[in-house]
Structures are given as C-alpha cells and as structure tokens.
Amino acid sequence: MKKYNVGVVGATGLVGREMVRMLEKQNFPVANLRLFASQRSRGKTLKFKGKEIVVEQLTPSSFKVSSPGEKPSLQARLDIALFSAGGSISKEYAPLAAQEGVFVIDNSSAWRMDPEVPLVVPEINSHTLSKDKKIIANPNCSTIQMVVVLAPLHRKARIKRIVVSTYQAVSGAGQKAVVELEEQVSAIASGKKVKPMVFPHQIAYNCIPQIDVFLENGYTKEEMKMVNETKKIMEDDSIAITATCVRVPVFRGHSEAVNIETERKITPQEARQILKKIEGVVVVDDISKLKYPLPTKAADNDETFVGRIREDQSISNGLNMWIVSDNLLKGAALNAVQIGEELINRKMLGS
Amino acid sequence: MKKYNVGVVGATGLVGREMVRMLEKQNFPVANLRLFASQRSRGKTLKFKGKEIVVEQLTPSSFKVSSPGEKPSLQARLDIALFSAGGSISKEYAPLAAQEGVFVIDNSSAWRMDPEVPLVVPEINSHTLSKDKKIIANPNCSTIQMVVVLAPLHRKARIKRIVVSTYQAVSGAGQKAVVELEEQVSAIASGKKVKPMVFPHQIAYNCIPQIDVFLENGYTKEEMKMVNETKKIMEDDSIAITATCVRVPVFRGHSEAVNIETERKITPQEARQILKKIEGVVVVDDISKLKYPLPTKAADNDETFVGRIREDQSISNGLNMWIVSDNLLKGAALNAVQIGEELINRKMLGS
Numbered sequence: 001m002k003k004y005n006v007g008v009v010g011a012t013g014l015v016g017r018e019m020v021r022m023l024e025k026q027n028f029p030v031a032n033l034r035l036f037a038s039q040r041s042r043g044k045t046l047k048f049k050g051k052e053i054v055v056e057q058l059t060p061s062s063f064k065v066s067s068p069g070e071k072p073s074l075q076a077r078l079d080i081a082l083f084s085a086g087g088s089i090s091k092e093y094a095p096l097a098a099q100e101g102v103f104v105i106d107n108s109s110a111w112r113m114d115p116e117v118p119l120v121v122p123e124i125n126s127h128t129l130s131k132d133k134k135i136i137a138n139p140n141c142s143t144i145q146m147v148v149v150l151a152p153l154h155r156k157a158r159i160k161r162i163v164v165s166t167y168q169a170v171s172g173a174g175q176k177a178v179v180e181l182e183e184q185v186s187a188i189a190s191g192k193k194v195k196p197m198v199f200p201h202q203i204a205y206n207c208i209p210q211i212d213v214f215l216e217n218g219y220t221k222e223e224m225k226m227v228n229e230t231k232k233i234m235e236d237d238s239i240a241i242t243a244t245c246v247r248v249p250v251f252r253g254h255s256e257a258v259n260i261e262t263e264r265k266i267t268p269q270e271a272r273q274i275l276k277k278i279e280g281v282v283v284v285d286d287i288s289k290l291k292y293p294l295p296t297k298a299a300d301n302d303e304t305f306v307g308r309i310r311e312d313q314s315i316s317n318g319l320n321m322w323i324v325s326d327n328l329l330k331g332a333a334l335n336a337v338q339i340g341e342e343l344i345n346r347k348m349l350g351s
Numbered sequence: 352m353k354k355y356n357v358g359v360v361g362a363t364g365l366v367g368r369e370m371v372r373m374l375e376k377q378n379f380p381v382a383n384l385r386l387f388a389s390q391r392s393r394g395k396t397l398k399f400k401g402k403e404i405v406v407e408q409l410t411p412s413s414f415k416v417s418s419p420g421e422k423p424s425l426q427a428r429l430d431i432a433l434f435s436a437g438g439s440i441s442k443e444y445a446p447l448a449a450q451e452g453v454f455v456i457d458n459s460s461a462w463r464m465d466p467e468v469p470l471v472v473p474e475i476n477s478h479t480l481s482k483d484k485k486i487i488a489n490p491n492c493s494t495i496q497m498v499v500v501l502a503p504l505h506r507k508a509r510i511k512r513i514v515v516s517t518y519q520a521v522s523g524a525g526q527k528a529v530v531e532l533e534e535q536v537s538a539i540a541s542g543k544k545v546k547p548m549v550f551p552h553q554i555a556y557n558c559i560p561q562i563d564v565f566l567e568n569g570y571t572k573e574e575m576k577m578v579n580e581t582k583k584i585m586e587d588d589s590i591a592i593t594a595t596c597v598r599v600p601v602f603r604g605h606s607e608a609v610n611i612e613t614e615r616k617i618t619p620q621e622a623r624q625i626l627k628k629i630e631g632v633v634v635v636d637d638i639s640k641l642k643y644p645l646p647t648k649a650a651d652n653d654e655t656f657v658g659r660i661r662e663d664q665s666i667s668n669g670l671n672m673w674i675v676s677d678n679l680l681k682g683a684a685l686n687a688v689q690i691g692e693e694l695i696n697r698k699m700l701g702s
Contacts, residue, residue: 161665161666162665163514163610163665165516165595165608167518167558167597167599185536185540186540189536189537189540200641201641201645201647202645202647205600205601205602205646205647206601206645206646206647207518207599207601207606207645207646208645209606209608209643209644209658209659209673210638210641210643214638214639214641217661217662217664218619218638218659218660218661218662219661227664240664240665240666241665242610242663242664242665242666242669242671244516244608244610244659244671244673246518246606246608248518248558248599248600249556249599249600249601250556250557250558250600251556255558255560255597257516257560257595257597257608259514259593259595268569287561287565287569288565290551290552290561290565292560292561293560294552294553294557294558294559295556295557295558296552296553296556296557307560308560308569308595309569310568310569310570311568311569312593313568313578313591313593314512314513314514314591314592314593315512315591315593318593320593320595322560322595
C-alpha cells in the first residue's frame with residue numbers, strides 16, 4: 001500500500017496530540033510524520049508507532065519543496081498537513097502549504113465558511129472534496145456530532161428546524177482549560193478562592209452560557225458556527241437552526257439536547273432503525289435499563305452516541321434526542337484523519 | 352401584627368432547613384414554630400431566631416386539635432404546615448393536617464396536578480388560593496423559575512410553544528446527592544473508583560439526561576412536570592411545551608436554555624423592559640461585559656435571573672433566553688413561604 005508524508009501543525013496541543021494518536025490508531029498509511037509547533041515547543045518529542053518524533057518549529061518555509069538547483073530539503077515533502085494551531089496560524093500557513101501542493105485539513109474556524117473550501121464530515125459530504133481544493137476545513141466539534149446524527153434523518157424526513165442546547169466539555173478549550181477545571185475543583189476543596197483565567201467565569205460546579213466571543217446579533221460565535229456550518233455540511237440553507245452553547249464542568253465529551261421538526265413524520269422507532277445502520281453512530285436508548293449516552297462513557301470513543309429519542313408532543317412532526325461524542329475525537333482529530341482517509345480513497349493524494 | 356403557628360414537615364432535609372431559614376429571613380409572623388421529621392431525626396434541634404427548636408416525630412396525631420373533654424394538646428395548633436418530606440408522606444399526612452384546618456403548602460409532586468389543589472407561584476396565580484382549599488401545592492423547582500420569567504411575556508405576546516433544556520443542580524436531589532458529588536470528585540482526585548448511589552450514573556464531571564423516573568411516553572417525570580405544571584400555573588392548556596431535563600455537576604442553582612415562540616412579535620429589548628419591572632426577576636444581560644446569569648452567582652439568592660435574551664432567527668416570532676435561580680430558594684423553600692405570606696395578605700389564615 002502506498003504511504004504518505006503527513007504533517008501535524010499544532011502537534012503539542014490537546015487536539016494535535018489526539019491527531020497523532022488517531023493517525024496511529026486508524027493505521028493511516030504514514031511514510032514520514034512531521035510535527036510542527038511554535039518555537040516554545042521546538043525540540044519536544046511525541047511518540048508515534050513506538051518512535052520519538054522531534055517537534056519542528058513552524059516557519060513559512062516548513063512546507064517548501066526545494067526548487068531545481070536548490071539544496072534539497074532534508075525533510076520529507078508533505079502530502080497532507082493536519083492543522084490545529086488556532087485560526088491565525090491557519091489563516092497564514094494553510095495557503096503556504098496549499099501552494100506547495102499539500103492538502104491542508106484545518107481544524108480551526110478560519111476557512112470553514114469560505115465558499116471555495118470544502119467543510120467535510122466524511123459520512124455526509126465527502127463528495128465536496130476536490131483535487132484542486134487543497135484547503136479543507138474540519139467542522140466545529142459541536143456541529144460534527146449533531147450532523148452525523150441529523151443528516152440521515154434529514155434525508156428521510158427533511159428537517160425544517162433545529163433547536164439545540166449544548167453541554168460542552170472544557171477540553172474543547174484546550175489543555176489549559178482542562179487544568180483550570182482541575183485546579184478550581186481542588187482550590188474549592190481546600191477553601192481557596194478561584195481565579196478564572198481561561199474561562200470568563202468559574203467553571204467548577206458552574207454552567208457558563210458563553211463559548212467563544214459574542215457577535216452583534218447577541219449569539220456567540222460558537223452558536224453561529226452550529227447554525228452556519230450545519231447548513232453548509234448538509235447542503236441545505238433552508239434548515240432553520242437556533243443554538244444555545246453552554247460550557248459545563250465535564251472534562252471530555254460534548255452533550256447536546258436536540259429538538260427537530262421534520263416535514264414528514266418520523267417516529268422514534270423509525271429514527272432508531274435509521275440511525276442503527278449509520279457507521280460511526282451508536283444508538284444507546286434503553287430507558288428501561290436507564291441507558292442513554294453519557295459524556296463519561298463517550299470519552300475516548302470514536303463514535304457518536306444518540307439516545308432519549310422521543311416524540312416531541314408539542315408539534316406534529318417533532319423529535320427530541322440526546323447526542324454525545326468525544327469532542328477531541330469525532331469532534332476534531334478523528335474526523336480530520338477520516339478526511340485524510342477519504343482523500344486516499346478518492347485517489348486525490350500523490351500525483 | 353397577628354402571628355401564626357407554623358409547622359415544617361421534613362424539617363431536617365435540605366429544603367426543610369431552607370424553609371426554616373426563609374421563615375426567619377422573610378420575617379414571617381411566626382408565633383410558634385414546630386418542626387417535624389421521621390423518627391430518625393427526633394430530638395435533633397434546628398435554630399430559629401436564635402432559639403433551638405426540638406424536632407418532633409411526625410405522627411398521624413401531630414396536627415390533632417384536642418376535642419372538648421380531651422386533655423388539651425401541649426403543642427400549638429398549627430395555622431400553616433410547610434411540607435417537604437417526599438410524595439408519600441404528603442399523600443398520607445397532608446389530608447390529616449387539612450382536616451384539622453391547617454393550610455398545607457406542599458413541596459412534593461403528590462398534589463400538584465389534583466384539579467382541586469391550587470398550584471401556586473404567588474407572582475402569577477395567587478388568585479387561585481381559596482379558604483376552602485387547605486392543601487396548596489408548591490410547583491417543581493425547574494417550573495417555578497421558568498414561569499416567573501415566561502408569564503409576563505405570555506401576557507404581552509402569548510407564548511405558543513416552549514422548548515426548554517435544563518442544567519439542574521444536584522441539591523435538587525437532596526443532601527445525599529450533594530454529598531455524592533463531593534465524594535465522587537474527591538474519589539476521582541485520588542484515583543479511586545466511583546460508585547453511584549443517589550444518581551443512576553456518576554455525576555462528577557458528567558451530564559445525566561435523566562431526572563426522576565421514566566414514563567411510558569419516553570419522557571422523565573421531571574420533564575412532564577415542566578410541561579403540565581407550566582400549563583396549570585399559566586392557566587393556559589394551549590401552550591405547547593417540550594422539555595429535556597439534565598442533571599449537571601453543579602451544587603446549587605438550576606439553569607435553563609429556554610426557546611419560546613410567541614403569537615405576537617416581541618423584541619429582546621421589549622422582553623428586557625417587561626422583565627425589569629417584575630418583582631423577583633433580575634435581568635442580567637450585558638454581553639459586552641460578559642454578564643449573564645450563572646448558577647454560582649444565583650446560589651443563595653432569592654431572585655430568578657434571566658439573560659442572553661436574543662431573537663431566535665429560525666422563526667418569525669421567537670426568543671432564546673437563559674434562566675437561572677437557586678433551586679432550593681425560589682425553586683422550593685422561598686416560594687412556599689411566599690405562598691404563606693399570600694395567605695396572610697388575603698386574610699385566609701386564622702378565623
């Protein structure tokens with residue numbers, strides 16, 4: 001099997017590390033793996049398939065292929081680069097990589113709504129991938145787990161409207177946020193005062209109805225990501241969506257209370273039947289045994305879990321459901337690696 | 352000012368203790384306070400206005416008034432009894448008290464949907480109180496804080512439909528539940544295994560989409576309480592409501608993401624204007640300063656806090672908002688004491 005040179009930009013971050021782990025776990029055909037981070041992390045090593053790989057500092061020439069006559073680069077020319085180093089790094093470096101013929105799979109929000117950039121959840125819209133579109137966007141974590149479940153229902157019954165409330169884990173805000181929750185919990189246990197740094201307010205034993213910054217319309221950027229990205233991925237601007245995004249003191253695993261109104265009637269039983277056949281989706285819905293998705297159970301799992309599927313008795317064609325997935329895996333690193341796999345399947349890599 | 356004999360049944364529980372505290376804080380005109388609990392708590396004392404009051408064991412004759420010829424009871428004949436000792440105690444003892452002419456204000460769900468029993472949030476429907484209806488129900492905590500905010504908007508614009516997702520604190524499940532969260536957090540910190548006792552699953556760092564038991568329609572009892580009690584309190588069966596109730600690792604303060612669709616258009620600005628004038632409601636809604644309601648800030652406060660009021664762009668006449676209140680105070684003990692105050696205002700006490 002042909003192997004490919006893969007880069008991970010932002011390799012030392014929470015998602016970056018998961019990207020490296022997912023490349024190994026998914027047995028992605030990696031020839032050489034190059035890891036990039038800021039100067040601060042230069043020289044750190046990360047383990048990949050039993051080998052320690054030294055982290056390089058990301059520079060504008062990191063993706064450069066030597067021109068004829070130049071001294072050939074010592075480093076492997078990349079086929080794919082997975083980016084998870086924040087929006088401004090993506091804005092600056094993704095075009096540099098793309099220019100050198102590298103497929104960029106970008107986990108930031110920088111490119112997602114660019115009409116030239118495919119925004120891909122492989123189960124749903126991998127047909128939007130194209131050999132010419134070197135920059136590919138990985139959607140927002142909350143969006144991915146929701147559309148994985150809703151797209152099959154949309155195909156069956158046409159979703160007219162979505163009302164979603166999220167319960168999002170702190171790991172979505174990076175390693176520092178995880179540490180902040182741990183430290184606040186231990187500070188409170190020893191009667192000390194809590195000083196929020198990463199989050200705008202105490203997150204321990206609290207719910208913060210703000211994720212990302214506020215926009216002029218009163219919504220947060222996270223909420224509008226769910227609205228806009230869902231429409232783009234499901235390729236249907238007519239779906240009406242409204243979202244409330246809330247940070248909760250959970251380490252890993254986003255949960256969502258999702259209410260949908262469909263054009264055609266769909267019973268909970270039918271919805272379960274449809275979803276049971278969807279790869280990557282696990283129906284956990286046996287209330288007689290108190291079984292439903294939980295973030296602690298979804299953590300470290302690849303799948304998106306759905307349960308509490310029940311008829312919404314307040315409208316004619318409505319369903320409520322509860323969707324949970326690991327925000328760092330299907331919500332980020334795994335979906336990015338799966339996009340890479342799709343590039344291979346579609347023979348878009350190499351030349 | 353006339354003073355009244357007041358009893359608290361279930362006085363040693365989390366809500367019972369808050370009832371005693373609220374009677375004092377609200378300066379309720381108490382002549383004698385009698386405290387009741389199960390045999391286990393007999394002889395315990397609770398402080399009220401600087402005096403230690405001994406807890407009596409609740410028995411079928413606790414509310415008995417001595418008949419002519421009988422030896423007169425040593426204990427004060429009650430005017431009001433606040434009950435918070437669970438549904439089965441309420442079912443059995445509330446009628447015994449009512450029979451003796453005692454007004455029962457019951458915090459359990461036992462009597463709430465009885466058509467003969469007023470279900471009261473004083474700001475909204477105290478006109479349903481009546482001298483003949485000795486048993487009065489205190490609504491579910493999640494319902495109270497929602498209707499306090501929604502009733503004024505309903506009067507203005509007629510609410511057609513409500514979609515609500517809750518983020519409920521563990522104290523709603525009593526003292527043992529509070530201890531369970533504390534113990535699980537400390538067990539996890541020291542690498543020990545967590546054994547859920549009060550909740551069906553680990554609550555530390557988790558979200559459990561189940562509060563109370565499941566019903567045949569796939570909803571939990573808590574979710575259907577929100578649906579049915581809201582209609583009864585707002586005296587409008589035509590309001591369509593659907594709820595998802597979720598337990599989160601917060602000690603005190605329930606939060607709710609509430610989406611409403613109204614018959615007449617109401618802007619966020621108008622909604623804020625209306626709500627600012629409502630007693631017991633505080634509008635905390637300045638996103639430019641990252642101000643919105645938070646459970647940690649609502650804890651120990653009497654008010655219901657509302658913020659993140661914004662237009663729902665997915666329908667013509669829709670609003671989203673975030674409502675937070677202390678589930679033990681306005682959600683339970685305070686509302687019960689306020690019902691008692693209303694009985695006094697309406698001259699229904701004494702004879």
